[in-house]
Amino acid sequence: MNKKKTSFLNFRKNWPLHLMLLPGIILVIIFKYVPLGGITIAFKDFYPRKGIFGSPWVGLDNFEYMFLLPDTMRIMWNTLKIALLKILINFPVPILIAILLNEIKSKWFKKSVQTIIYLPYFISWVILAGMILDIFSLEGIINQVLGMIGMDPVFFMGDNKPFLGMLIGTDVWKNFGYGTVIYLAAITGIDESLYESARIDGAGRLKQTLYITIPSIAPIVMLMMILNLGNVLNAGFEQIFTLYSPRVYESADIIDTFVYRISLVDANYALGTAVGLLKSVVSFLLIVTSYKLANKYSDYTIF
Amino acid sequence: MQKKISLFTVINTVFLASLALLCLLPIIHIVAISFSDQAAVSANQIGLIPKGFTLASYKMVAKRGAFWTAFGISVKRVIFGVLINTVITVLMAYPLSKSEKEFPARKLYVWILIFVMIFDGGLVPNYLLVNKLGLFDTIWALVLPTAVPIYNIILTMNFMKQLPSTIEEAAMVDGAGYFARFIHLIVPLSKPVIATITLFSFVGHWNSWFDGKIYNNQTSNYPLQTYLQNIISSSDMTNAAEAMENALSNVKTLQAAQLALTLLPILLIYPFLQKYFVKGITVGAVKG
Numbered sequence A: 001m002n003k004k005k006t007s008f009l010n011f012r013k014n015w016p017l018h019l020m021l022l023p024g025i026i027l028v029i030i031f032k033y034v035p036l037g038g039i040t041i042a043f044k045d046f047y048p049r050k051g052i053f054g055s056p057w058v059g060l061d062n063f064e065y066m067f068l069l070p071d072t073m074r075i076m077w078n079t080l081k082i083a084l085l086k087i088l089i090n091f092p093v094p095i096l097i098a099i100l101l102n103e104i105k106s107k108w109f110k111k112s113v114q115t116i117i118y119l120p121y122f123i124s125w126v127i128l129a130g131m132i133l134d135i136f137s138l139e140g141i142i143n144q145v146l147g148m149i150g151m152d153p154v155f156f157m158g159d160n161k162p163f164l165g166m167l168i169g170t171d172v173w174k175n176f177g178y179g180t181v182i183y184l185a186a187i188t189g190i191d192e193s194l195y196e197s198a199r200i201d202g203a204g205r206l207k208q209t210l211y212i213t214i215p216s217i218a219p220i221v222m223l224m225m226i227l228n229l230g231n232v233l234n235a236g237f238e239q240i241f242t243l244y245s246p247r248v249y250e251s252a253d254i255i256d257t258f259v260y261r262i263s264l265v266d267a268n269y270a271l272g273t274a275v276g277l278l279k280s281v282v283s284f285l286l287i288v289t290s291y292k293l294a295n296k297y298s299d300y301t302i303f
Numbered sequence B: 001m002q003k004k005i006s007l008f009t010v011i012n013t014v015f016l017a018s019l020a021l022l023c024l025l026p027i028i029h030i031v032a033i034s035f036s037d038q039a040a041v042s043a044n045q046i047g048l049i050p051k052g053f054t055l056a057s058y059k060m061v062a063k064r065g066a067f068w069t070a071f072g073i074s075v076k077r078v079i080f081g082v083l084i085n086t087v088i089t090v091l092m093a094y095p096l097s098k099s100e101k102e103f104p105a106r107k108l109y110v111w112i113l114i115f116v117m118i119f120d121g122g123l124v125p126n127y128l129l130v131n132k133l134g135l136f137d138t139i140w141a142l143v144l145p146t147a148v149p150i151y152n153i154i155l156t157m158n159f160m161k162q163l164p165s166t167i168e169e170a171a172m173v174d175g176a177g178y179f180a181r182f183i184h185l186i187v188p189l190s191k192p193v194i195a196t197i198t199l200f201s202f203v204g205h206w207n208s209w210f211d212g213k214i215y216n217n218q219t220s221n222y223p224l225q226t227y228l229q230n231i232i233s234s235s236d237m238t239n240a241a242e243a244m245e246n247a248l249s250n251v252k253t254l255q256a257a258q259l260a261l262t263l264l265p266i267l268l269i270y271p272f273l274q275k276y277f278v279k280g281i282t283v284g285a286v287k288g
Helices: A011-043 A061-068 A070-090 A092-102 A107-117 A125-135 A141-148 A160-188 A192-200 A205-231 A237-243 A246-252 A255-265 A269-298 B007-034 B038-042 B056-062 B065-096 B106-118 B123-132 B150-162 B165-173 B178-189 B191-207 B210-214 B224-234 B240-248 B251-287
Strands: none
Touching (some): A011 A269, A011 B065, A011 B106, A061 A070, A070 A092, A070 A160, A070 A246, A070 A255, A092 A107, A092 A160, A092 A205, A125 A160, A125 B251, A160 A246, A160 B251, A255 A269, A269 B123, B007 B251, B038 B251, B056 B251, B065 B106, B065 B150, B065 B178, B065 B191, B065 B251, B106 B150, B150 B191, B165 B178, B178 B191, B191 B224, B191 B251, B210 B224, B224 B251
8 A cells, every 4th residue: 555545446455345335336327327318308309109319309398388387387386385384384393392302201201202203204195195084074073073163164185275284284293203303312412411500500491491402402403404405395295196186286286296297197208307307406406505504514414 | 309290391291192192193093993883984973982893894805805915015015125225225335334545436436326315317217217127017116216225325324434443453453354344243233223224114115105106007016005095096085976975885994994904014113113213313314
């Protein structure tokens, strides 16, 4: 090594490491990099019979057509609206619950609550949709309870207004346990001596929370918030797809569901690729920005 | 210092207990329906306790060939998928846990992986590729495109980085190469993180349904979750007329039983999951 600078690939010494990476890298190239070539479809008048290479180039026609469609503005707006509302509401809930859970003295109770609240995180949207569509249907148990207290039934899954609330509510319900676990771990890691000295100074629980707990977890909170930036165009495809119906397209049709329908149902591959590409590019820029910010403010690195 | 139980503690305890309950009620409700008499279900009489307890819907599911075909495909995809995911993850995490000084090409591999993490070709290009490779209606369409789970690799790599370097150094003095150290030292020491990623991958494969929907032309090749999604979306509860019709048949109890059975494997591994889960996500999410 002192004879010559180590070469970049350094096969002589590092060959076993290269070999271990090889199978995974081959799979990534086939299944992640090769499809990138398919992006050209967005700039073509694509016919599956002619193939990608045989189909003629049309420049930006597909993108022009996309913006002429009356649906486009609506799905963009729906995507942003749903994603931002989810981020906004999903954000404080787990922090609050983690703080409240931390106040519990009984270890058994704390552990049990924690175990139960992150169970929904592991249940698929298909199963949850099966439950939700039943529970919130017109004859479902929720409407029965509403009936008992003299309220009119609400068409939760079929009217645009309540449906938006359902999307946000069920998403928070599914995911808040996961966030709570992260924040609770951070709170548990706070140095106990900080609390002790605060108690000696006569700080009550509220003051301890405000002046020790919250500032201590602020860096993680900040990091989570920054990383969320990459999700601004992810309104939650699996959830919406399993819950929605044409009745609520107006409020809940998002980029991903739209792309699915135009490409795989209507077989308009070129338009589907174009809309998908637009989303990928904007998401890419957002994620790169979020990583840069996270790296700057919290020394966060992915690898 | 004596302390009485404060009002805050009482309210807080009640609040958190109801929150936990809120997470369980939908599951209990669906299980209650699955064990209930069809007439009681049609009359919407089921809350959290089965009415007219019966195993009829489960007996009916037992005789449903389509359900068990889909179940079998899900089991198959979990076995192949988890095995491939885990082997690839461990194999890739080890070289990536090395420093750039020891393994200069690490940088190149890291960028290859980061790029696909943040830029996605989109639905259509992926769909056309899987079609072109002739993987439609095979188990490989469900296993190969997700064979390299990058988040799990990061998690495992971070774990391996934390292992004291003296262990490997000692073995190096004895002349052990990378493979020997990997197999005899690193893999055994990484058991906790391997357990974590195996469970994650299990849940991921068991719960996936969208790939099963788009990469299969024959519904008989659907994995369980895709099969269920198909049933749920075709028994559309937002359609009042159809809901009426469903109420008169056994659609609801049958669907509840199938939902419960699909959820069962997740509930069975949940004790293990939650044992490793906290450690897993905190290493990955907080430490970065």
